[in-house]
Amino acid sequence: MKILVINCGSSSIKYQLYNMEKEEVLAKGLVERIGSEQSILNHQVTGKEKWVETAEILDHRQGLNKVLAILTDDQLGVLASVDEVGAVGHRVVHGGEDFAQSVVIDQEVIQAIQKNVDLAPLHNPPNLLGIDAAQHSLPHASHVAVFDTAFHQTMPTHSYLYALPRVLYRKHKVRRYGFHGTSHQYVAHQAAELLGRPLEELKLISCHIGNGASCTAIENGLSIDTSMGMTPLEGLMMGTRCGDIDPAIVPFVMAKEELTLGEVTSMMNKHSGLVGVSGLSSDMREITEGAFEGDKNARLALEMYTYRLRKQIGAYTAALDGVDAIIFTAGVGENASIVREWTVNRMNYLGVELDREKNADLPKGPQVISTPESQVKVLVIPTDEELMIARETRRLVRD
Numbered sequence: 295m296k297i298l299v300i301n302c303g304s305s306s307i308k309y310q311l312y313n314m315e316k317e318e319v320l321a322k323g324l325v326e327r328i329g330s331e332q333s334i335l336n337h338q339v340t341g342k343e344k345w346v347e348t349a350e351i352l353d354h355r356q357g358l359n360k361v362l363a364i365l366t367d368d369q370l371g372v373l374a375s376v377d378e379v380g381a382v383g384h385r386v387v388h389g390g391e392d393f394a395q396s397v398v399i400d401q402e403v404i405q406a407i408q409k410n411v412d413l414a415p416l417h418n419p420p421n422l423l424g425i426d427a428a429q430h431s432l433p434h435a436s437h438v439a440v441f442d443t444a445f446h447q448t449m450p451t452h453s454y455l456y457a458l459p460r461v462l463y464r465k466h467k468v469r470r471y472g473f474h475g476t477s478h479q480y481v482a483h484q485a486a487e488l489l490g491r492p493l494e495e496l497k498l499i500s501c502h503i504g505n506g507a508s509c510t511a512i513e514n515g516l517s518i519d520t521s522m523g524m525t526p527l528e529g530l531m532m533g534t535r536c537g538d539i540d541p542a543i544v545p546f547v548m549a550k551e552e553l554t555l556g557e558v559t560s561m562m563n564k565h566s567g568l569v570g571v572s573g574l575s576s577d578m579r580e581i582t583e584g585a586f587e588g589d590k591n592a593r594l595a596l597e598m599y600t601y602r603l604r605k606q607i608g609a610y611t612a613a614l615d616g617v618d619a620i621i622f623t624a625g626v627g628e629n630a631s632i633v634r635e636w637t638v639n640r641m642n643y644l645g646v647e648l649d650r651e652k653n654a655d656l657p658k659g660p661q662v663i664s665t666p667e668s669q670v671k672v673l674v675i676p677t678d679e680e681l682m683i684a685r686e687t688r689r690l691v692r693d
């Protein structure tokens with residue numbers, strides 16, 4: 295079966311086409327800057343040169359049609375017809391308490407995702423646009439929703455409830471949900487394989503560090519706590535998001551700066567984190583380059599970022615009453631050796647010992663970057679949310 299996996303952001307469509315017989319990626323790509331005349335399509339057929347083109351792509355329907363056109367293109371495609379796509383797996387960021395598992399999408403599921411839009415106003419609306427576009431262009435295919443939040447539905451009440459009047463949870467479901475669950479679950483399984491130990495025996499702290507970043511405490515293979523909250527804003531310092539702050543800052547800044555709620559929400563989600571502190575960039579590559587070229591603000595941003603991550607790991611070590619392995623994954627976690635080094639360089643209390651040479655010159659694939667003497671393993675594991683989504687889609691469409 296050929297499965298198309300799509301992950302729709304507010305102005306982007308990430309896609310990956312699988313031949314599931316061999317779990318082989320046939321093609322993948324990214325449409326970005328949707329909504330502008332200068333949208334960019336990056337497309338790559340496995341084993342072939344990358345293809346990049348700019349076009350006017352005004353909405354996600356046009357974006358998905360562009361993807362399907364290139365996938366069926368004589369020169370650039372890998373499909374004779376869109377009818378070859380048996381199923382579509384959709385990443386949906388927020389499933390609320392409605393979904394602890396992936397589901398085949400029907401009208402009821404769409405309504406439930408819509409209901410959770412106010413819990414994930416930056417993520418669920420584009421996810422819904424992608425579902426609408428795909429169902430419109432691939433009406434013959436089955437469509438499956440795989441939720442970031444599902445893996446965290448095992449959190450105990452003392453982890454997910456906020457210390458607010460209980461009525462807010464009862465009436466409005468105000469609680470911690472957590473995100474990146476598909477990724478945290480995937481790397482936990484990969485870690486058990488790498489360590490040669492049953493997942494059920496392990497205490498793991500998974501650090502999914504990308505533009506969005508979250509840590510999760512995993513015990514017996516289950517999420518028991520995670521740093522993102524009701525929305526993907528809470529927790530770590532991120533590329534553009536502030537993460538944990540004193541909630542009293544919001545009304546204070548609104549009054550002092552005469553900002554609306556929308557403006558202060560946008561400030562915290564899009565203009566804070568690395569870019570807010572450094573004034574340089576949300577991209578860790580530019581931050582590390584700037585920091586080592588003497589940009590004091592970039593260096594400060596890097597110090598804050600890794601300090602916050604170290605604190606979170608310490609908190610989850612306490613929550614787990616120990617830890618067997620710390621996992622780094624996602625764009626920053628997999629690629630920024632300095633972030634890994636600065637994060638674990640003050641963990642002697644835990645007996646963590648980093649193999650600096652290996653960390654600085656990392657081979658591909660899942661790796662142990664701690665020394666054999668280290669009392670806690672430190673791992674780098676490439677995540678693969680898209681493969682997990684494809685597997686979930688196959689499981690549901692086949693069953």
Ligand SMILES: Nc1ncnc2c1ncn2[C@@H]1O[C@H](COP(=O)(O)OP(=O)(O)O)[C@@H](O)[C@H]1O
Pocket residue numbers: 503504505506533576577578579624625626629630
């Ligand atoms: N080689 C690299 N070195 C350092 N950071 C990197 C590298 N490649 C990607 N990144 C970081 O990863 C981020 C993207 O993370 P990723 O998990 O791929 O995306 P997203 O968070 O959007 O899902 C980039 O913004 C950049 O900061």
Ligand SMILES: CC(=O)OP(=O)(O)O
Pocket residue numbers: 387442473474504505506507526
């Ligand atoms: C939930 C979230 O932050 O997703 P991403 O890291 O893909 O932005």
Ligand SMILES: [Mg+2]
Pocket residue numbers: 504505506
């Ligand atoms: Mg991501």
